[in-house]
Amino acid sequence: MTKRLIRPTWAEVDLNAISYNITQIKEALLPTCKIVAVVKANAYGHGSVEVAKRALQAGASYLAVSLLEEALQLREAKITAPILVLGWVPPKDTVLASEANITLTFSQTEWLSAIKDIHLPKPLKVHMKWDTGMGRTGIRTKDELIKVIEALNADQRIYLTGVYTHFATADASDKTYYLKQKDRLEQLTNVFKKVWNKPVDIHMNNSAAAMLYPKEQQPYIRLGISMYGLYPSDEVKRNTSIKLKQAFSLHSQLVYVKKVPKGEFIGYGSTYETQEDEWIGTISIGYGDGWIRKLRDAYVLLNGKRMPIVGTICMDQTMIRLDGPYAIGTKVTLIGKQGNARIEMDEVAQKLETINYEIPCMINERIPRRYLY
Numbered sequence: 158m159t160k161r162l163i164r165p166t167w168a169e170v171d172l173n174a175i176s177y178n179i180t181q182i183k184e185a186l187l188p189t190c191k192i193v194a195v196v197k198a199n200a201y202g203h204g205s206v207e208v209a210k211r212a213l214q215a216g217a218s219y220l221a222v223s224l225l226e227e228a229l230q231l232r233e234a235k236i237t238a239p240i241l242v243l244g245w246v247p248p249k250d251t252v253l254a255s256e257a258n259i260t261l262t263f264s265q266t267e268w269l270s271a272i273k274d275i276h277l278p279k280p281l282k283v284h285m286k287w288d289t290g291m292g293r294t295g296i297r298t299k300d301e302l303i304k305v306i307e308a309l310n311a312d313q314r315i316y317l318t319g320v321y322t323h324f325a326t327a328d329a330s331d332k333t334y335y336l337k338q339k340d341r342l343e344q345l346t347n348v349f350k351k352v353w354n355k356p357v358d359i360h361m362n363n364s365a366a367a368m369l370y371p372k373e374q375q376p377y378i379r380l381g382i383s384m385y386g387l388y389p390s391d392e393v394k395r396n397t398s399i400k401l402k403q404a405f406s407l408h409s410q411l412v413y414v415k416k417v418p419k420g421e422f423i424g425y426g427s428t429y430e431t432q433e434d435e436w437i438g439t440i441s442i443g444y445g446d447g448w449i450r451k452l453r454d455a456y457v458l459l460n461g462k463r464m465p466i467v468g469t470i471c472m473d474q475t476m477i478r479l480d481g482p483y484a485i486g487t488k489v490t491l492i493g494k495q496g497n498a499r500i501e502m503d504e505v506a507q508k509l510e511t512i513n514y515e516i517p518c519m520i521n522e523r524i525p526r527r528y529l530y
């Protein structure tokens with residue numbers, strides 16, 4: 158949702174980039190393969206309602222979130238497309254899911270037993286999760302699978318519409334573990350096909366697998382990070398011809414500008430000393446917004462040029478060294494581009510020794526998202 162913007166600091170989400178990325182990926186896939194747009198965690202920090210609507214317009218068939226509350230938020234926004242909840246949902250809340258026609262993920266017989274006596278207003282659609290090596294949740298063995306199928310057969314209100322697994326290393330250059338997971342998937346599929354004869358979609362590929370193996374026969378791909386225009390890893394970036402556009406950028410404005418004499422200190426702990434008379438600008442963003450202190454030596458863009466952050470990042474403010482005087486209100490870009498200069502999400506992720514997935518997620522709700530339609 159677009160929030161009121163008083164402080165001049167905002168994230169911009171280019172919804173046209175979302176459509177572009179979906180179109181690029183869709184063109185590379187087999188025509189029968191559908192897209193599940195993964196919009197969990199507020200669409201990786203981009204804004205789940207806006208991204209979900211745009212993804213559906215751009216050709217996604219399904220949405221996936223992690224929490225039932227995330228799915229209900231999409232329903233409240235009048236989104237009627239099928240939604241799959243990837244995470245565990247407490248058995249008592251199956252009522253909410255059935256009412257709102259939301260598909261849940263399950264893998265435990267205990268979960269099925271716990272809902273046996275609950276009144277479900279409508280039939281409940283479920284996908285079964287198999288753990289082929291991610292080690293999070295899911296059925297691992299043939300015996301578990303057979304028991305779960307028996308329990309499913311005993312409850313006529315529950316409809317199994319899908320089965321899926323998730324890869325732990327599809328984005329890595331070493332394919333050994335990825336292939337091991339595929340092999341386990343095949344073994345479980347063979348058992349499953351002997352004990353289940355109704356039509357069910359079996360899906361597995363995330364962004365990395367979809368981009369590296371787009372021609373694999375799949376009912377769906379579950380597309381997260383690449384929809385946002387970010388590559389799952391350098392390995393995938395090097396080995397795909399699919400070009401993506403980053404949808405998220407982060408901006409602020411100068412709110413204070415001053416000339417500081419040589420030998421003065423900037424910020425908490427006096428960690429930065431001016432080396433000469435320097436122009437110092439202040440922007441209104443800090444660790445209280447998710448722009449964390451570890452970014453203290455990062456760069457921002459101003460007037461199409463890189464300028465360094467100096468001193469410790471405060472809770473609400475950050476100081477930068479300017480190459481001269483600039484007017485209050487001058488735009489500062491922390492992630493994104495200005496003219497030919499760019500600060501990619503990957504650069505910020507590298508600085509923080511993490512993956513690009515984490516960066517838009519950590520820019521918190523204090524920063525309003527503005528949408529380019």
Ligand SMILES: Cc1ncc(COP(=O)(O)O)c(C=O)c1O
Nearest residue numbers: 195243323363364379380381382
């Ligand atoms: C079960 C599941 N499927 C698909 C995805 C999407 O993965 P990616 O963002 O790498 O495309 C995720 C994301 O973590 C996931 O947990």
